[in-house]
Amino acid sequence: MPATPRPRTDASGPPPAGKPPAVLGDRALNRATLARQLLLDRADLPVLDAVAHLGGLQAQEPQEPYPGLWSRLRAFDPSVLSGLLTDRRVVRTHLMRRTVHLVTADDALAWRARHDAMLRQRVLGVYRDELAGIDLEELGAAGRALMADGVPRSMGEIGRALHTARPTASPRSLGEMVVAALLPVVQTPPRGLWRAKGGVRNVPLAAWLGRDITPPSDDNSDPVGQALVRRYLAAFGPAASADLRAWCGLAGLPAAVAAMRGELITFRDARGRLLLDLPDAPRPDPDTPAPVRFLPAFDNAILGYHDRGRIIDDAHRGLSVAGARVVLVDGRVAATWHETDGTVTVTPLGRLSRADRAAVGEEGRALASFLSDGEAAAGADRVRIAPAPR
16 A cells, blocks of 8 residues: 655656656655655554555564564554464565565465566575486475475475485575475464564465465466566655566566556656656655654665665665664665664764754654563663764
């Protein structure tokens, strides 16, 4: 579900014939990103709808979706997300970019087959030599037979069970190929529950949900790809095909984009790239104020683009793949943060004004209260802002 529309900086339809697309500057793209990502105004959305709108949340670190949704939703209750996991309405599974994502059950079933080839290629990119000579279809059938009893198993257990008949490949390569590529599986709770600890245990996706996965389509217009494009633009646009590819890991979805040309509008960014968008999606005025927001590790608001310059400076780009939690000030990455024993420590990447430090402190105290279940001592300052680098 899209965020509430804000004032627009463009016409509502495609440019007139012969007229070049309007140019969106970095600040305009930044504000559009914040609006689509629910970071400009916290949204009054049910948690399930927010997960769907965002196209899932990257979740290889199992607790990170919780502060990610806290920064996006009003009155977010982490027990609601835990309940959606135990009720099997959201699942943890390998999907976009071969990373673990927290997605709705409906999206997992609809999208999984479309990602199959990409998932195989990405695992083979890591284990090609070890898996040389292994019949992947036979390996998948063996894995399916092993997991048919519905007993949750770790990747290591699966790999060791399959290794006996395939001694030339390591148990790890066999296990990862099965659970991250060949078989659609989910990671079962307590993995991913709020404040819970649990190892990764896998069961087949269709068995867990009691519903079949949407089979691959032979329609050349790629209807599942079209759905992915619409969902991506609603949560991340305006964006280039390279940005779409960076988010999902698929090869730009050219057939889907071509089939949708009549329903999309186009822009150019400051570097001349062609950007695609939905006509009625929010594109706020570039001067719209942006509040301080704390983002979790590996947040797709940063990782979901090839050109991440709309939200993070090139000098700090490495933070986004290193698992750093970051703070947005005026819509851009301006600091990192971590929490220890109920205290949130913020480390600026550059000088913060007095007003910015005050806003960071206020939002940080609210985050510290959330992370400690509201148990922060009354009057205690649970935020520490480190000195700016010299």
